[in-house]
Amino acid sequence: MFKTFPKGGIHPPENKLTADRPTVILPLPPQVTVPVSQHIGAPATPVVEKGAAVLAGQVIAEAKGFVSTNIHSPVSGKVSKIDTVVDTTGYKQTAVIIDVEGDEWVTTVDRSSALVKEITMTREEIIDRCRQCGLVGMGGATFPTHIKLTVPAGKSCDMVIINGVECEPYLTSDHRLMLEKGAEVLTGATIIMKALGVERAVVGIEANKPDAISHLTELAKEFKGITVQPLKVKYPQGGEKQLIKACTGREVPSGGLPIDVGVVVQNVGTAFAVYEAVQKNKPLVERVVTVTGKSVTNPGNFLVRIGTPVTALIEAAGGMPDDTGKIVNGGPMMGKALAITEVPVTKGTSGILLFPAAASRRAEVLPCIRCGKCSSACAMGLEPWLISVLSEKGMWDTAEKEKITDCMECGACAYTCPAKRPLLDYIRLGKSTVIRMARERITK
Ligand code: SF4
Ligand code: SF4
Numbered sequence: 002m003f004k005t006f007p008k009g010g011i012h013p014p015e016n017k018l019t020a021d022r023p024t025v026i027l028p029l030p031p032q033v034t035v036p037v038s039q040h041i042g043a044p045a046t047p048v049v050e051k052g053a054a055v056l057a058g059q060v061i062a063e064a065k066g067f068v069s070t071n072i073h074s075p076v077s078g079k080v081s082k083i084d085t086v087v088d089t090t091g092y093k094q095t096a097v098i099i100d101v102e103g104d105e106w107v108t109t110v111d112r113s114s115a116l117v118k119e120i121t122m123t124r125e126e127i128i129d130r131c132r133q134c135g136l137v138g139m140g141g142a143t144f145p146t147h148i149k150l151t152v153p154a155g156k157s158c159d160m161v162i163i164n165g166v167e168c169e170p171y172l173t174s175d176h177r178l179m180l181e182k183g184a185e186v187l188t189g190a191t192i193i194m195k196a197l198g199v200e201r202a203v204v205g206i207e208a209n210k211p212d213a214i215s216h217l218t219e220l221a222k223e224f225k226g227i228t229v230q231p232l233k234v235k236y237p238q239g240g241e242k243q244l245i246k247a248c249t250g251r252e253v254p255s256g257g258l259p260i261d262v263g264v265v266v267q268n269v270g271t272a273f274a275v276y277e278a279v280q281k282n283k284p285l286v287e288r289v290v291t292v293t294g295k296s297v298t299n300p301g302n303f304l305v306r307i308g309t310p311v312t313a314l315i316e317a318a319g320g321m322p323d324d325t326g327k328i329v330n331g332g333p334m335m336g337k338a339l340a341i342t343e344v345p346v347t348k349g350t351s352g353i354l355l356f357p358a359a360a361s362r363r364a365e366v367l368p369c370i371r372c373g374k375c376s377s378a379c380a381m382g383l384e385p386w387l388i389s390v391l392s393e394k395g396m397w398d399t400a401e402k403e404k405i406t407d408c409m410e411c412g413a414c415a416y417t418c419p420a421k422r423p424l425l426d427y428i429r430l431g432k433s434t435v436i437r438m439a440r441e442r443i444t445k
Contacts, residue, residue: 033308139270169332326358392431
């Protein structure tokens with residue numbers, strides 16, 4: 002039976018142009034730029050110097066504190082410099098820049114493609130391996146995986162949900178991973194179950210990926226405790242709270258986390274990375290990225306090393322179309338526009354979307370007509386028209402009372418607004434201000 006979440010949601014055109022395009026391995030670029038902050042938490046500290054020879058898989062920046070992750074060299078070569086660069090967020094940060102001289106790996110990594118199903122590590126060893134290998138959430142959140150696998154004191158977990166929803170239009174990297182590395186993804190799910198001490202995992206996949214549903218359902222027969230849950234297509238079902246509601250009926254409370262209802266959610270890309278880290282001792286140095294757009298001549302899914310310039314991906318997809326008006330890092334709903342393309346792929350880069358100019362222009366903003374469509378679309382039960390006005394007027398306290406921090410920034414409200422109000426822009430501003438004020442209250 003196909004399930005979904007009950008509150009809100011929209012159906013934007015799917016535009017999954019690359020769903021049937023098998024993953025292509027992108028050749029190594031001449032140089033990689035590896036930012037030391039590719040995760041939520043403290044930036045890692047570089048531990049190599051200019052001129053140092055490095056191997057693929059070698060730690061080049063060490064995690065600083067618990068909420069942080071190691072960064073590894075994705076190639077073998079020589080450190081050209083450690084410099085400040087602009088990353089995909091548009092902000093400047095420290096990066097290790099490496100001239101590529103080959104693809105020689107540290108000897109501890111098993112680079113064979115043979116499936117290793119037997120899990121010999123203890124819970125503690127699995128979590129430590131995820132920490133050592135620099136794993137983060139691959140769905141875009143980039144939260145360090147070792148923390149998510151550590152159940153806080155006083156909480157308990159009885160279920161893992163593997164997020165194979167990929168509800169963002171255009172993106173297909175998770176879809177391809179499920180088709181091409183399904184057994185590895187399910188072994189990764191089993192490892193995650195062991196780390197959390199749970200007996201049950203559900204893989205949530207939307208109905209627009211019937212081949213992935215049938216493939217993983219068949220494979221899951223060989224994996225104890227894992228089932229596949231087909232889901233109706235509805236955006237933003239990939240949001241953790243919506244996915245939990247759809248798969249289990251459990252409701253994460255306002256301001257709460259999935260662990261409050263006994264669930265840990267991990268993306269399929271993360272499950273694959275956990276498999277590679279635990280069974281192959283392979284750090285997170287590459288990922289699948291969808292490069293797509295209606296005018297792109299060779300859209301596709303590319304396995305690419307971290308630090309590769311986005312320009313190399315665009316070239317591999319046939320080059321920048323003449324009519325390009327906007328380049329988006331991620332999908333059209335939650336992605337952010339790139340100011341420049343000379344930025345490196347990071348652990349959180351799921352897609353590069355090239356929008357034609359005609360589709361990139363902002364429509365004229367009209368007065369709100371109180372139609373209520375934004376409220377009906379909001380899967381978090383918020384009043385987007387209200388919290389955006391409160392933010393626009395700087396009424397932060399009232400915005401906080403109206404639960405602006407519950408906003409998951411899915412953009413469904415702005416998508417549905419007939420007056421083309423920039424709802425999400427104001428909500429993002431208000432949300433970040435309210436979070437900052439709340440932090441200051443705690444530290445005072
Ligand atoms: S962006 Fe925020 S307010 Fe708008 S629909 Fe999504 S969760 Fe609701
Ligand atoms: S959808 Fe737009 S016009 Fe309608 S109530 Fe919301 S903000 Fe106003």
